[in-house]
Amino acid sequence: MTPPEAVIFDIGNVLIEWQPERFYDARIGAERRRAMFAAVDLHGMNDRVDMGQGFRDVIYEVAEANPEWRAEIRMWHDHWLDLAAPVIDRSVRLMRALRARGLPVHALTNFGIESFALASGHYTFLGEFDRPFVSGHMAVIKPAPRIYEMVEADLGLSGDRLFFTDDRRDNIDAAAARGWRTHLFEGPDGLADRLVAEGLLSAEDAA
Missing domain, CATH: 1.10.150 (DNA polymerase; domain 1)
Known part of the structure; x- marks a missing residue:
């Protein structure tokens, strides 16, 4: 695959x-x-x-x-x-490991305009995404289908070319309905295993 x-x-x-x-x-x-x-x-x-x-x-x-x-x-x-604390450190390491391999890494988040700016000033890794899709700027929140359509249009990618992880089942289900590969986040260990299974990271990179 x-x-x-x-x-x-x-x-x-x-x-x-x-x-x-x-x-x-x-x-x-x-x-x-x-x-x-x-x-x-x-x-x-x-x-x-x-x-x-x-x-x-x-x-x-x-x-x-x-x-x-x-x-x-x-x-x-x-x-x-x-x-909005604390940081989930291993998740951030996984995000950075993906970027280190040259893979485009984006965010799709329900977040306000000013609150995202505040968070980005405090958590500098939020500035490392190739493209942050922030609901406040998009005027639509997950799991509305429109927000996923907007992401696809912006990236020029759709279906199983996209891998999405979220902690809410309704958000995951909405993405899966569009053919995205999805992972319900229940902890960074499970996400690490899934990224390895998808061929996105080696076991060493995901450690």
Whole structure:
């Protein structure tokens, strides 16, 4: 089987851990966090940012609409780099090993415009992709079919010429429906094994 011609990484929970609940558990306690997440659609709020709306504007708007949780909701903006942490080091090494072999490596991520700029300034490896496809700039989020169409059109590649890894089953299923080779990310060890199986890395490179 011919290896894929490009690899596409999701970022959250593939290259950088993204566990807002864990952050809030540490800051305000699990019981209060559960109450806040039940009362306020914080992931829906984040989807608006990922669609390209203003990072601070959206979060502060939701905070003002929920005064009981105002201070806590503002943390989503004010302490954002603490939410998006830590780096998954082995995943970054795999990404760099692929690039070292001359393979095009891209990102396809649900990320806001300003939050991606903030993350890129802090996590410099985010500047190493051949092409970062960031939902905020594209005004569409995974798993909408349109975002995958836009990637194909930009790269001039489609179907099994693309290999995509993401931690969410719905995002993977949407890519697989277009014929992309996919890997549901459950940890860097499994991804390393799959990259070797696809002929993209040697076992030594993937170690």
